[in-house]
Amino acid sequence: MAATGHLGRKVVHALLDRGVGPTDLIASCRTPEKARDMLEHGVTVHRADYEDPSSLAAAFRETEMLVIVPSIAPVEQRILQHFNALEAAKDSGVKRVVFASLATAAITSSKFAVNPFFLYAESKLRLSGMDWTILRNNLYLDPIAEWVPELVEMGRFPYPVKEGRVAYVSRDDLARATAAVCLNRGHSGKVYELSGSVGLSMPEVAEIISRVTGRSVLFDSVTEQEYADVCRQGNEEVPGYLIEILITLYRAVDNCEFGNVTDHIERLTAAPPEDVESYLKRSLRVS
Numbered sequence: 001m002a003a004t005g006h007l008g009r010k011v012v013h014a015l016l017d018r019g020v021g022p023t024d025l026i027a028s029c030r031t032p033e034k035a036r037d038m039l040e041h042g043v044t045v046h047r048a049d050y051e052d053p054s055s056l057a058a059a060f061r062e063t064e065m066l067v068i069v070p071s072i073a074p075v076e077q078r079i080l081q082h083f084n085a086l087e088a089a090k091d092s093g094v095k096r097v098v099f100a101s102l103a104t105a106a107i108t109s110s111k112f113a114v115n116p117f118f119l120y121a122e123s124k125l126r127l128s129g130m131d132w133t134i135l136r137n138n139l140y141l142d143p144i145a146e147w148v149p150e151l152v153e154m155g156r157f158p159y160p161v162k163e164g165r166v167a168y169v170s171r172d173d174l175a176r177a178t179a180a181v182c183l184n185r186g187h188s189g190k191v192y193e194l195s196g197s198v199g200l201s202m203p204e205v206a207e208i209i210s211r212v213t214g215r216s217v218l219f220d221s222v223t224e225q226e227y228a229d230v231c232r233q234g235n236e237e238v239p240g241y242l243i244e245i246l247i248t249l250y251r252a253v254d255n256c257e258f259g260n261v262t263d264h265i266e267r268l269t270a271a272p273p274e275d276v277e278s279y280l281k282r283s284l285r286v287s
Contacts (some may be wrong), residue, residue, distance in 0.1 A: 003027035010175035050081030057087035165259035167195035
């Protein structure tokens with residue numbers, strides 16, 4: 001589910017790369033037109049909208065294992081979406097659900113505004129009667145690479161953080177781990193904490209960006225209002241609720257909620273997660 005999102009798409013291709021036949025895969029998404037790459041590989045694509053239960057029921061027919069990647073909707077909307085997806089999965093005879101959760105899900109006092117959704121989602125899945133595996137993903141590394149050109153132009157790395165660390169992990173590594181959980185036995189009823197191999201402070205991330213680009217980028221610990229202004233610069237269409245969510249995300253970072261490092265990706269895939277510097281060099285095509 002959410003197969004055309006950034007992570008969902010990578011999970012589909014990770015399964016194909018590991019020898020899963022395209023006829024054994026069904027990619028469910030709200031806009032099938034965005035799944036042309038999957039159709040070209042021979043993957044069946046179904047329309048499935050989290051807010052349209054009938055579309056979910058139709059999409060999940062003949063599905064044995066379902067991977068659910070949440071949307072980026074507000075908390076209350078996400079809760080309803082997750083309810084709809086699990087009810088449709090159960091009614092359609094889905095036997096097992098793999099859920100892409102978040103590193104903070106076990107922290108009931110988390111400062112991240114979306115955390116109540118993950119608390120609900122994990123509990124609802126555990127009580128669904130279906131077999132399950134939960135993957136608590138740390139923060140994505142990929143957006144940093146996307147922001148590098150702008151960061152280099154500004155010469156600074158502006159976040160409302162003082163001392164927090166993040167064990168950033170790429171979507172590529174999360175997709176590898178998700179595919180491994182889907183294809184191998186022994187993961188029923190398990191919770192995995194998927195992180196990078198080191199927890200980095202924001203000044204350390206800025207140093208890595210500087211080394212990779214050859215341009216000076218300094219960490220700038222800004223206020224929440226200054227960060228909101230940066231988010232709006234050049235993109236006034238960013239929803240206000242999304243900026244507020246991001247601000248609470250960095251409150252959680254400063255509350256040491258994303259610094260935990262595990263070896264779960266290596267245990268699942270027999271290969272360690274890619275480090276930040278190597279990933280940035282590869283993404284930016286820097287030798």
